[in-house]
Amino acid sequence: MPTPPSARGGRRPVAVVSFAQAQNQRREAxxxxxxxxxxxxxxxxxxxxxxxDDVDFICSGSTDYLVGGPFSFVSALDAIGVWPPRRESHVEMDAAWALYEAWVVLQEDGVDAAxxxxxxxxxxxxxSRIVALQxxxxxxxxxxxxxxxxxxxQARALLDAGKASEEDFAAVAARCRRSALDNPMAQVAYDRTVDELMTEDYVVAPLRRHALPPITDGAAAIVLAAGDKAFEWAERPAWITGIDHRIETHSPGGRDLTLSPSTAMAGRLAGVQDGRVDVAELHAPFAHQELILAQALDLGEGVSVNPSGGALAANALMAGGLIRIGEAASRIMDGRADRAVAHATSGPLLQQNLVAVLEGGR
Amino acid sequence: MAEAREPVTTLDTPIRLEYLFSAGIAQSKNLRGLAEGRFVGQRCPVCSKVYVPSRGSCPVDGVPTDEEVALGNTGTVTTFCVVNVPFAGQSIEIPYIVAQVLLDGADISFMGLIQEIPADQVRMGLRVEAVWVEPDQLGPSMASVKHFRPTGEPDAEYASYKDYT
Known part of the structure; x- marks a missing residue:
């Protein structure tokens, strides 16, 4: 039996062994x-x-505010069928945090898959009104x-601090949407130059249309397995060798919006810099946020950032962060990458951030 | 010198959000049935239970309930309560009965109003039938069912509905 790569934290090795998502679209009517x-x-x-029946634990991330009805996560369980009763939990956050909870639960003996x-x-x-309520x-x-x-x-603060230009925002959008042409599940994909994108009107200055995420209906799921079970189910599991999440003040006025110290800390504790990074899937709904995140994680040259197109290609709330982990893991599982970083965000203006490092091992 | 002021103890922040509701493919079939004055259920291919309305899946087996099942107009009261409390906007004279009605051939009960019988005579096992609104009033909602009334049949045996109470 092969051995998983060494991990930071956790008493058992845990890996992503499967990932799936619904077609991202503007409206699932x-x-x-x-x-x-x-x-x-x-x-x-x-x-x-x-x-x-092969999974010991089920965990979901969603919010009733999107549906406008109470306990929508309970009725969502009808989709899996939870009889006989099984261990289950829910977070009112992006499902990346549900994955974190599952990773914790998988540290227990007797819980081998989630x-x-x-x-x-x-x-x-x-x-725009629903999200304001957070x-x-x-x-x-x-x-x-x-x-x-x-x-x-936030984008204005970046410009004022001299840390980025509007062309930098457009360059992120152009690259992400071009990468999204190879992602069959993407909602927005195109091949346009920075110059073309710069001719768009402002939606809210200094953000032009291209710097905004689409509004997306979507869903995604991941299977996690611990130890030998991961090798049993997947030829090349995407081992979670580090995972951490950190939070900043709730008030956007109480922090320097051009920085993301919570991402930096989570990245450090997850061990991002412990080795070469092939791929980084960053949950940056707005183009300028990718620049902040890449800087916080100190991603150097040669890292393929958001090869799926990222949240600019599709932005299903409550699933978008989990999809980043799934996209990163897919590239480990199919051998396109050996070491990947996945990031998820929640809350206003990158308030909460989760970073996971995924490795294929040998 | 600081002026002594009453502390702010409460504030009003009115919030109103409007939503579309997507009933889903399965429940839409049920709602269209109601607009035609009939109940439409769906059967689970694994456990054969019939849900009315179905939300599209069997909550036990987690599989799509694709098989449509036409259900009749009659059913059984599995449990009920007597409403004695007046409230604003009440349209029915109290006391009245709200019951769980298990349609014949269905495996899940739903809530219905029981009328055309004195409240103190409603009982578990009572056989009832749906009374629909006038054809021009029918629509895709449970409001198409005006109420349920006794059929006059003998009461159902407890064993026939004990799993649904």
Whole structure:
């Protein structure tokens, strides 16, 4: 039996062995959440030839605010079928944090496999108002600051600090959308030059259309397995050799928006710099945020950043971070990369950040 | 000198969000059925249970419930409560009965109003039938069912609905 690469933290090695996602699209008009998730589960379990009865733990990430109804995560369980009763949990966060919870639970003896999933139908309500409600309820949320305006303040801070130019934002968008041409699940993909993108009008200055993520309905799922089970199910598991998440103040006015110290700390603790990085999937919904994240993680030259197109290609809320981990893991599993970094964000303007390092080993 | 002021103890922050509702493919079939004055359920291919309405999957087996099942108009009261509390906007005279009705051939009950029988005579096992609104009032919602009323048949045996209470 081969041995997994050495990991930071955790008493048992845990790996991503399967990843699947729904087609990302602007509006899934027909299927409800359960009907969207069922084929994703069939896909993610089928890829490794297992059934729901082979997983010991199920964890999901979603938010009722997108659906406008209570306990939507409970009804989503109808898509997997939880009889006989099984151990299950949910986070009201991006499902990358559900993966973190599953990674913790997999450290226990007797829990050898977990199914993690996230879903978000962003099209059901007015997203700019829904997302505003994650701000503090006393002084910020009542002003309904929409996420594009807040992101524009962050982009403006970058420009004012001389850390980036509007052309840099366009260069990120051009590269991500070009990479997305190779991603059949992407929602927005094109081949346009920076000069072409710079002719677009501002949506909220200094952000032009290209710097904004699409509004996406989507869902994704990952199977995690511990130890020998990972080798049993996958030819080349994507071992999680480091994972950490950190949080900053809730108030965007209380931090330097041009930096992401929580990403830097999570990256350090996950061991990003312990070796060469082939691929980095960064959860940057707005183009300028990729620049902040790449700097925080100290990604040098030669790293392929967001080869899937990232969140600029598709941005299903509550699933987008998990998809970054899945995209990074896929590149380990199929041998395109040996060492990958995956990042997920949650909260306003990169408030909370999770970083995972994935390795194929030998 | 600082002016002594009353502390702020509360503030109002009105929040209103509007949503589309996507019923889904399976439930849409049920809703269209209601608009035609009939109940449409779906059967699980694994455990054969019939759900009305179906949300598209069997919550036990986690598989799509693709087989459509036309259900009749009659069913059994599995449990009920007597509403004695007046509230704003109440449209029905109290006391009245809200019951769980298990349609014949279905494996899940749903909530229905019981009328055309004195409240103190409603009981578990009572056989009932749906009374639909006038054809021009039918729509894709449970409001198409005006209420349920007794069929006059003998009560159902407890054993026939004990798994659904």
């Amino acid at each position: 027909h299927r409800n959440e359960v009907e969207t998730l069922m084929p994703v589960f069939a896909d993610v379990l089928g890829k490794v030839g297992i059934t729901k 199914l993690v999933y996230g879903f978000g139908k962003s099209s059901l309500g007015d997203l 701000l503090d309820p006393y002084v910020m949320a009542p002003l309904w600051p929409d996420p594009v305006a807040l992101a524009a303040l």
